[in-house]
Amino acid sequence: MSALLSVKGLRTVFETRAGIVRAVDGVDIEVERGECLGVVGESGSGKSVTFSSVMGLVKSPGRIDGGELLFDGRDLRSLSPQELRNLRGKDIAMTMQDALTALNPALTVGEQIAEVLEIHDASLPASRRERRRAIRERSVEILNLVGIPAAETRLGQYPHEFSGGMRQRIMIAIALSCSPKLLIADEPTTALDVTIQAQVLELITELRAKLNMSVVLITHDLGVVAEHCDRVIVMYAGQVVEEGPTREVIEKPQHPYTKGLLASIPRMSLRGQPIRPIEGQVPDLINMPAECRFYSRCGVRKAVCKSLISMRRVGVGHRARCVRLEEASS
């Protein structure tokens, strides 16, 4: 079975006055049907830009510089703008980090749901009145699906009249309104507090099963990934540095960066011990030397690391971009 989404060698750059920023530099990702893929990385790792590129939402001064994007067998880069628009919202949907800014403050929630249905739902009746009624019914249905009480009345309210958690749900509702095959959730929990976070993630998992949908969870929170994702991809400085089944990557991380990430998470079992952050800073994405990008922060680097490193196989479906795999102690 071919993957639902296949990204090969994606390169996305931003042209700035200071130089060309290589935000995504040769990224390969595959999302299978029905799976939940976690994409982890810090700010600047390129995780969000990768999926913006997939959706064709990268705007000047950014552009896609190379690579192949296949969705459900279709070459996304060869599609016309109109065809791409047909895909967005219908087959691939996206949610953003902060629902307060993602929802238009000047339009009611009902209007924002309605417009997606309006353009994508071919099953709507033709006559205006029936159409409006059908859209209204469907909107209420969707809001119920994501657990918004009193949906009927709330359709006429504005985004700022809802709490943070509810807004996130509304955003998810909008994204899922046309039952997309792939949901890209960009930092769905970052702007929420802990209890709400859990609810939202539960919701996504639930809906994923119900709608038989693939989900990409972009986050910097490994805890989220550990709980909800089948596979995980770790990104650093525009590249994928490790990927594999979640359990395996978390229990047996291979790349020094992944190890560092895991080690820096405060844990109850390690109480009393100092927190161990990863020393150093993300390299300059403009003038990238031809070496392992983690070189400056790596504790186990060797001379050979001063060359371009490619992905190496560690186990079944588990790969990492490091030459120190066998020797590295976990």
Place this chain on the structure above:
Amino acid sequence: MSLGKLIERLLQLVPVLLGVSVIAFLMMALTPGDPVQIIIGDQQITAEQEAALRHDLGLDRSIPERFAIFLGNAVTGDFGESFYHRRPVSEVIAERLPATIELSLVALLIALATSIPLGVLAAIRKNSIFDRIATVGSLLGVSLPGFWFGILLLMLFAVNLHILPVAGRIGYSSEIEPITHFLLIDTLLRGRPDAFLDALSHILLPALTLGLPMTAILMRVTRTSMLEVLRQDYVTFAEAKGLSRRRVLFRHALKNALIPTVSVAAIETGSLLGGNMIVETVFGWPGLGRLVVESIFLRNYPLVQAAVLFYAVTYVLLNFFADILYTVLNPRVKL
């Protein structure tokens, strides 16, 4: 917004209006030159007649008393008699007011109709040639002295090209019986398209001159606001939903982007009041502005006083309206 809040805000205006009246009154009351002497002119009158006249005009009372009388009269619309016209000031002002209002409205319309599309286009095509020209244009717009620009326009269109008239509001042949006193409307109501065109040709240059600084400012505001809006997450989200570019632009971006534009327009409309005087003088437009300027030179103080008060009150109310408008348009801002 509730009526209660509205009334509360209106009441907050009262001290300002009061203060404005004080200043308007003082401006004229403290002007050198004895109004009585002006009225008398060259006539020979006795000392008693002079004293009687002074008493009639209330000029023998103290300043605070005179202010109270002034205010009391003002509220009923009585501003005394114009020295020059020998008619009640309110009557004279009322006569000239429609011309000024019509000019201001047309200027406002032209400004809005030009600046909004230009601003939006400049934002969409940021840094293109179009954008650069628009930026330069708007810089010029605020740097051009209105009176000079008006004269240039006259020289070009009226004198050299003979396309547009030199002065006045309408040609003699097109005079009609007024209904609303707004010529552009009246000429149509009376079924005289030729007169309408005539009135239009007369109002064009002055309205352009008057509206120019406003157009320049509004264009920049719209552009900045649009750029700001286009960067917002909800625009990206709207695109992620698969909406067409046009829909994203008009439904999502524009609605939010125009809020600052409208607010600034409401505020700047007040400055049209000041600009009126210049433009009406340059183009010989028979409006309130030109009347005020003439009256100053004629030392027609009651009229100047009334006009200053009128302008100030209008300005305060306009700013108030702009405030309210902003809160109405922006659902997130609560009073």
Place this chain on the structure above:
Amino acid sequence: MTDATGTPPRAESIFRQNLRNFAFNRLAVASTVVVLIFIVMAIFAPLIAPHDPNETDLFRRLQPPAWQAGGEWSYLLGCDGLGRDILSRIIFGTRISIFIGAAVILVATTIGILAGLASGYLRGWVDVVISRLVDILLGFPYLIFAIGLMAMMGPGLVNIILALAYKEWVIPCRVVRGETLVTRELEYVEAARALGASKSHIMLKEILPNIMSPVIVVASIRMAHVIILEASLSFLGLGVQPPTASWGSMVADGRAFILDAWWVSTFPGLAILLLVLAINVASQGLRDAFDPRFHE
């Protein structure tokens, strides 16, 4: 303007940084040069002007500019209705515009700073009174107020400056008040208070130096407005009186001749445009350079 710990930066270094930002903006620097040229023209007018601006010569009445038929190169821009050299009058007119513009801004800014500091720092009834006054003054359209005052005080140089300054001060006042309200909460102000500094010391020595940037930017922007206002007043005949050459009154003089002598109104107006444009571009550059966003 201060970093996270609330300690004030060495005001000098930020200022120098801003100046450097400004220097990079070639357009802004070029405009500043233009403004300086005008200032030089104003100062050295008697030395630069080819003729006496008030010297009338009825034989030269409405003489065209040098490049047109009937013109002379020694009267480069032609002559007005009384045979006076337009170029010389423009050069002398620079004095009026620059002087009045600078004077008004200086007076208004000084008053505005003092009022704004008092209002923002002392709060209480001082704030109430000053804010009310600001509201009332803001309730007047600029020109109306100026005209009213001029009608009351009569024409004349000092009167114009006063008339314009009476309304102008509210603008720096508002800016200063806003900045003061923010700054007074910062820790170094509290520290000064704890050390027993007097109120005036705090206002003038602690707060003021740190809020100068927006004040300077606003002052430069307003300068352009004031110059146009003065020209407008002169145009209406309410400004400096003849025979003193003011650009505004020169344009007004030329109105009578728009049919046959276009140069009488055009060149003085062009001078206004150039100066105001240069000031606007330069102050825009100032605004961009002093923008705190550049200090990330």
